[in-house]
Amino acid sequence: MSFVPPKKHLGQHFLRDENIAAKIAGSLVHHTKYKTVLEIGPGMGVLTKYLLQRPEFETRVVEIDRDSVTYLQEHYPELAPRIIAADFLKLDLAEKFKEPFAIIGNFPYNISSQILFKALEVRNLVPEIVGMFQKEVAERIAEPPGSKTYGITSVLLQAFYDIQYLFTVSEHVFHPPPKVKSAVIRLTRNQTQKLDCDEDLFVRVVKAGFNQRRKTLRNGLKQFKIKAGFEQHRFFSERAERLSVADFVELTNMLESV
Helix, strand or coil, X not given: CCCCCCCHHHCCCEECCHHHHHHHHCCCCCHHHCCEEEEECCCCCCCHHHHCCCCCCEEEEEECXXXXXXXXXXXXXXXXXXXXXXXXXXXXXHHHCCCCEEEEEECCXXXXXXXXXXXXXXXXXXXXXXXXXEHHHHHHHHCCCCCCCCCHHHHHHHCCEEEEEEEEECXXXXXXXXXXXXXXXXXXXXXXXXXXCCHHHHHHHHHHHHHCCCCCHHHHCCCCEECCCCCCCHHHHCCHHHCCHHHHHHHHCCEECC
């Protein structure tokens, strides 16, 4: 097979620019923390090629598209034993990987956030993630508090990862070109092992606060009961976008489920 036709239902936009592929591969910088890198959705291997040139880690790939799997087996025979022909979102990562591993990829935009939240489930196994996203999604993930694009995804990921926006990528370097610009970001596992609050309640509070982001938190969090003594705290006069991860932890400890 000499060419894989991109499939719309899989959200495939194949990167064609070798320089950008090399730059993405070079964005993995914490390789002393892992010995394996998992590339998601390698397609025809434009990024894979540069990962295989880095001897400091072993490259594995997961690919749902059978045509791409066949192409990779033919063009990268040394990789063949390390190709996982499967849907990443259905993998049992804790079972598949017993040691820390990094994640990298030109992620399909329709599942890019799901990829990160699946990685978050095994965050202590994933010290580093480098990924290509739709630009506005990348900005949302990386933005600090106070930004209009800072939201649920920002808080839940920044609770456990330090996030850097690395560079913007033109739509013209893909086949077929997407209708939006792209961006590459790097997530590096931080030191937080567990939040200093009820983590399930934390997630509910963050989601509730941003689901009515134009309202103050006093109005947006009416489904929760404020514990005695915290009724006049400044957080309740703020909007969700003004609060940091640490603020949301503190806020969670002021609330209780009802």
